[in-house]
Amino acid sequence: xxxxxxxxxxxxxxxxxxxxxxxxxxxxxxxxxxxxxxxxxxxxxxxxxxxxxxxxxxxxxxxxxxxxxxxxxxxxxxxxxxxxxxxxxxxxxxxxxxxxxxxxxxxxxxxxxxxxxxxxxxxxxxxxxxxxxxxxxxxxxxxxxxxxxxxxxxxxxxxxxxxxxxxxxxxxxxxxxxxxxxxxxxxxxxxxxxxxxxxxxxxxxxxxxxxxxxxxxxxxxxxxxxxxxxxxxxxxxxxxxxxxxxxxxxxxxxxxxxxxxxxxxxxxxxxxxxxxxxxxxxxxxxxxxxxxxxxxxxxxxxxxx
Amino acid sequence: xxxxxxxxxxxxxxxxxxxxxxxxxxxxxxxxxxxxxxxxxxx
Numbered sequence: 001x002x003x004x005x006x007x008x009x010x011x012x013x014x015x016x017x018x019x020x021x022x023x024x025x026x027x028x029x030x031x032x033x034x035x036x037x038x039x040x041x042x043x044x045x046x047x048x049x050x051x052x053x054x055x056x057x058x059x060x061x062x063x064x065x066x067x068x069x070x071x072x073x074x075x076x077x078x079x080x081x082x083x084x085x086x087x088x089x090x091x092x093x094x095x096x097x098x099x100x101x102x103x104x105x106x107x108x109x110x111x112x113x114x115x116x117x118x119x120x121x122x123x124x125x126x127x128x129x130x131x132x133x134x135x136x137x138x139x140x141x142x143x144x145x146x147x148x149x150x151x152x153x154x155x156x157x158x159x160x161x162x163x164x165x166x167x168x169x170x171x172x173x174x175x176x177x178x179x180x181x182x183x184x185x186x187x188x189x190x191x192x193x194x195x196x197x198x199x200x201x202x203x204x205x206x207x208x209x210x211x212x213x214x215x216x217x218x219x220x221x222x223x224x225x226x227x228x229x230x231x232x233x234x235x236x237x238x239x240x241x242x243x244x245x246x247x248x249x250x251x252x253x254x255x256x257x258x259x260x261x262x263x264x265x266x267x268x269x270x271x272x273x274x275x276x277x278x279x280x281x282x283x284x285x286x287x288x289x290x291x292x293x294x295x296x297x298x299x300x301x302x303x304x305x
Numbered sequence: 306x307x308x309x310x311x312x313x314x315x316x317x318x319x320x321x322x323x324x325x326x327x328x329x330x331x332x333x334x335x336x337x338x339x340x341x342x343x344x345x346x347x348x
Contacts, residue, residue, distance in 0.1 A: 036308035039315040046319070145326045152322065153315040160308040256323075263330055270337050277344050
C-alpha cells in the first residue's frame with residue numbers, strides 16, 4: 001500500500017493539472033458572467049467533496065456509537081436497511097413524486113439512498129472500533145479544509161457577480177457557515193478535551209452536525225435564495241462542455257481529497273501509537289523498567305513502520 | 306475586465322489553503338517522528 005501512494009500522488013497531480021487546463025482554457029466562457037464564472041470549477045467540486053467527507057464522518061460516528069454494544073450495532077444495521085429500502089422505493093410512489101422539487105429526479109433520490117446504505121456497510125466492513133474514530137476525525141478535518149475553500153471562493157465569486165461579498169440572511173450561505181462552525185467546534189473539542197468521553201461526545205456532535213448537510217444542499221430548492229440553482233439534478237441548463245469540465249475537476253479533487261485523507265489517517269494512527277508508548281513509558285518509569293530493551297520499544301517499533 | 310483578478314484570487318486562495326494544510330500535516334508528522342525517536346532511545 002505504501003508503494004501505491006507516490007504512484008497515486010503523481011496520477012492525482014496530473015489529473016489536477018489537466019482539470020486546471022480544462023477549467024481555464026477549454027471550458028467555454030459564460031455569456032453573462034464572462035471569465036469569472038470559472039471559479040465554479042474549484043468552488044462546486046470543493047463543496048461536493050466537503051459534503052461527501054462530512055457524510056463519511058457522519059456514518060463513521062454513527063457506527064462508532066452503535067458499535068458500543070452488539071444489540072445497538074444490530075439495530076442500527078436494520079434501521080439503515082429500512083431507510084435504504086424506503087428511500088429507494090418511496091420516490092417512485094406518485095404521491096411522493098409530486099412532492100419532490102422541480103428538477104429533482106426520483107431516480108437520483110433513490111440512488112442517493114442506495115449509496116448511503118451501501119457506504120454504511122462498506123465502512124462497517126473495513127473499519128472497526130478505533131478505526132471508525134480515526135476515520136471520523138480524518139474526514140472532519142479534511143472536510144473543514146474543503147469547506148473553508150467554499151467559504152473563501154464563494155465571496156470572491158459573489159463580489160464581481162452580485163456586487164457584494166456576502167448576502168446576509170441568505171440561507172445557503174448562512175447554513176454553509178454554520179456547517180463549517182459545527183465541524184470546527186468538533187475539531188476544537190477533540191483537540192482540547194481531556195475527558196475519556198471525548199470520542200463519544202465528538203461522535204454525538206458529528207451526528208447532529210451532519211443534519212446541517214442536507215439543509216445546506218436542499219436550501220436552494222426549498223427557500224428563496226440569492227445563490228444559483230444546482231447545476232446537477234436541479235433542472236439547471238448548464239452547457240454540456242462546462243458540465244464535462246466540472247466533473248473532471250470534481251474527479252481530480254476527489255482523488256486529491258482521498259490522498260490527503262490517507263495521509264491524515266496515517267498521521268492520526270501514528271499519533272495514537274506515540275501517545276500509547278508515552279503512557280506505557282510513564283507507567284514503567286517509576287518501577288525502573290523503562291529502557292532501550294524494555295517493553296516500551298514494542299509499540300514504538302510498530303509505530304515506526 | 307477586472308473580474309479576471311477575482312478568478313485568479315479564487316484559484317490562488319484554494320491552493321494556498323491546501324498548501325497550508327499539507328504543510329501542517331508534514332510539520333505534525335515530523336514532530337511525531339521526532340517524539341518516537343526520543344522515546345525509542347529509551348532516555
